Amino acid sequence: MKEKAAHRDVVISVRGLCNRFGRHEVHTDLNLDLYHREILGVVGGSGTGKSVLLRSIVGLHAPDSGTIEVFGEQLQALSQQQRSRIERRFGVLFQSGALFSSLTLQENVALPLIEHAKLSRIDAEHLARVKLALVGLPANAAEKYPAQLSGGMVKRASLARALALDPEVLFLDEPTAGLDPIGAAAFDRLIVTLRDALGFSVFLVTHDLDTLYSTCDRVAVLASRSVLVADRLAVVEATDDPWIRDYFHGPRGRTATTRGEAR
Numbered sequence: 411m412k413e414k415a416a417h418r419d420v421v422i423s424v425r426g427l428c429n430r431f432g433r434h435e436v437h438t439d440l441n442l443d444l445y446h447r448e449i450l451g452v453v454g455g456s457g458t459g460k461s462v463l464l465r466s467i468v469g470l471h472a473p474d475s476g477t478i479e480v481f482g483e484q485l486q487a488l489s490q491q492q493r494s495r496i497e498r499r500f501g502v503l504f505q506s507g508a509l510f511s512s513l514t515l516q517e518n519v520a521l522p523l524i525e526h527a528k529l530s531r532i533d534a535e536h537l538a539r540v541k542l543a544l545v546g547l548p549a550n551a552a553e554k555y556p557a558q559l560s561g562g563m564v565k566r567a568s569l570a571r572a573l574a575l576d577p578e579v580l581f582l583d584e585p586t587a588g589l590d591p592i593g594a595a596a597f598d599r600l601i602v603t604l605r606d607a608l609g610f611s612v613f614l615v616t617h618d619l620d621t622l623y624s625t626c627d628r629v630a631v632l633a634s635r636s637v638l639v640a641d642r643l644a645v646v647e648a649t650d651d652p653w654i655r656d657y658f659h660g661p662r663g664r665t666a667t668t669r670g671e672a673r
């Protein structure tokens with residue numbers, strides 16, 4: 411059974427967000443909240459701006475207008491140094507994983523601990539091994555290079571790196587893309603287990619219906635340059651919209667619903 415968001419404390423509040431590339435308007439007056447300890451799934455058709463939204467929040471894309479408030483502070487009003495302080499409370503897992511291929515897993519995870527937490531190499535690598543164990547990797551994986559690992563293990567190692575600085579918000583961009591269904595289901599369970607144990611909030615961009623049903627407390631649907639609905643799955647599924655109908659009530663949607671009920 412999924413845990414409901416413990417309470418309604420807002421961790422991230424996006425208001426009136428507008429993003430455009432040339433004449434292509436991606437977001438117009440987009441509003442969305444992320445609550446404390448919740449797993450929020452963000453879905454929508456291809457090109458609806460899920461990744462641009464994520465990148466706007468984590469500071470990799472400067473929005474054209476609107477406000478993004480994080481931990482009670484408005485990002486645009488902060489100096490670069492203050493922003494970096496806030497961004498250090500985020501953990502981000504990009505679709506590609508983005509590990510350095512020339513570094514072992516242990517070195518990859520240790521890097522943010524050395525750079526940002528200013529730990530010694532020995533302490534950082536010790537803590538990195540703890541993080542690698544936390545995401546379910548065997549001890550001998552620490553000395554391996556990304557190319558020596560399966561896709562599922564690389565995903566877990568990337569997650570360990572995203573968790574290196576004990577983030578309060580974890581951003582996941584298509585975390586199960588490229589994983590086989592068993593590996594994807596195991597990764598979904600890992601996210602819920604870690605959220606329950608560590609208490610962070612999760613902003614999860616996905617196309618994977620199984621992931622939505624097995625992990626998310628709420629789901630936000632992006633359509634027509636904004637958020638069409640953001641609510642519990644039962645409410646989202648019942649929303650009268652052609653994309654939602656096709657997505658949730660098409661053959662793939664029905665299979666995921668059945669699996670979700672069986673869990």
Ligand SMILES: Nc1ncnc2c1ncn2[C@@H]1O[C@H](COP(=O)(O)OP(=O)(O)OP(=O)(O)O)[C@@H](O)[C@H]1O
Pocket residue numbers: 431436454455456457458459460461462463
């Ligand atoms: N740097 C950029 N320059 C120009 N256009 C961009 C840029 N980044 C994103 N876009 C455009 O913004 C739109 C939204 O892109 P985004 O990657 O956020 O979509 P998405 O919902 O994540 O799609 P998908 O599900 O296919 O990953 C797309 O039309 C994309 O081409």
